[in-house]
Structure formats: structure tokens, C-alpha cells
Amino acid sequence: MQLKDTRREIKTIDLLPLINVVFLLILFVLIAGRPSTNHPSGLEVARSTVETTHQGAALSVWLKQDDAFYLSESKAVTLGELSQLVEEKGLAAQGLPLELIADRRAHAKELLAFRRAMARAGVGEIRLKTELMTGPAAGPR
Numbered sequence: 164m165q166l167k168d169t170r171r172e173i174k175t176i177d178l179l180p181l182i183n184v185v186f187l188l189i190l191f192v193l194i195a196g197r198p199s200t201n202h203p204s205g206l207e208v209a210r211s212t213v214e215t216t217h218q219g220a221a222l223s224v225w226l227k228q229d230d231a232f233y234l235s236e237s238k239a240v241t242l243g244e245l246s247q248l249v250e251e252k253g254l255a256a257q258g259l260p261l262e263l264i265a266d267r268r269a270h271a272k273e274l275l276a277f278r279r280a281m282a283r284a285g286v287g288e289i290r291l292k293t294e295l296m297t298g299p300a301a302g303p304r
Contacts, residue, residue, distance in 0.1 A: 207267050212296050220262035220290055221254050226277065228268045242280040255285030264292045 207228075224232055224245060231239040234248075249255055261281060265274060281289055 221252070221257075221259035222249070223262040223264065224277070226263060226265040226269045226273060228266045230270055230273045232273075232277065242276060245277075246280050246284040249281065249284045249286060255287070258287060260288035260290050261286055262290045262292055 222234075224234060226232055229239075232242065232245060233239055234245075240248075249261070254261065263274075263277065278289060
């Protein structure tokens with residue numbers, strides 16, 4: 164008596180294309196995702212009535228309520244140190260903009276001093292990051 168061979172073929176699932184698609188989706192999200200800036204705690208940015216698209220800047224500087232400039236949460240930097248950093252990174256030579264996130268309670272004197280110091284360092288563009296005002300308080304557009 165002859166018995167049938169009852170072995171079943173095991174079908175394999177090729178996971179390589181699935182892994183490739185997931186990897187491409189992750190890359191897409193990383194590249195196309197909207198960049199965000201970590202703001203220091205307690206910073207109230209100025210308000211504006213015109214919405215503009217966010218463009219990343221080469222260096223982000225914070226002007227806090229105490230009229231001091233920061234590159235991180237903890238350590239204040241002087242305008243001389245900022246000018247030196249701009250020169251070391253070659254930001255002015257490359258024509259890259261700077262981003263200033265200023266507390267609305269900071270004094271304009273420091274803002275103007277920052278602009279003058281960066282102009283002496285050769286920076287051509289400074290972007291002031293603001294919060295968009297919406298609603299009736301925003302006024303006419």
C-alpha cells in the first residue's frame with residue numbers, strides 16, 4: 164500500500180519590501196515634518212497679525228525678560244560671544260539668517276543692540292519669531 168506524502172509546503176512571506184516601505188515612510192516624516200523650536204520656559208513671544216511659513220535658521224537666539232541672550236535654557240551669552248560664534252560658524256560668509264525669539268517683555272534697547280552687533284558681524288538677515296494673533300483682537304489684515 165502506497166501512502167501519500169502529506170508534507171505541506173511552507174510558504175514564506177517576504178518582509179523585505181514591507182521593511183523598505185516602512186523605512187521610506189519614516190524618512191518622509193522626518194524630512195517633511197514641520198520643524199519645531201524648543202522655547203525656553205516662561206518666554207512670551209511677540210505677536211504678529213500676518214502668518215508666514217516657518218523657515219529654519221542657522222542659529223536660534225533667545226532674548227528673555229531679563230534682557231539677556233541665551234542659546235540654551237541655562238547659560239546667558241554676551242553679544243560679543245554671539246558675534247564670535249557667528250564668525251566661527253561662518254554664518255555671515257554663507258549668507259545664512261539668524262532667528263531671534265524675543266520675550267515681549269524684553270526691552271527694545273537690547274533688541275537694537277543685538278541687531279547692531281550682528282550687522283557688525285556681517286549677518287544680513289535676522290528673523291524675529293512671533294506668535295500669530297487670531298480673532299477680533301488681531302485687527303484688520
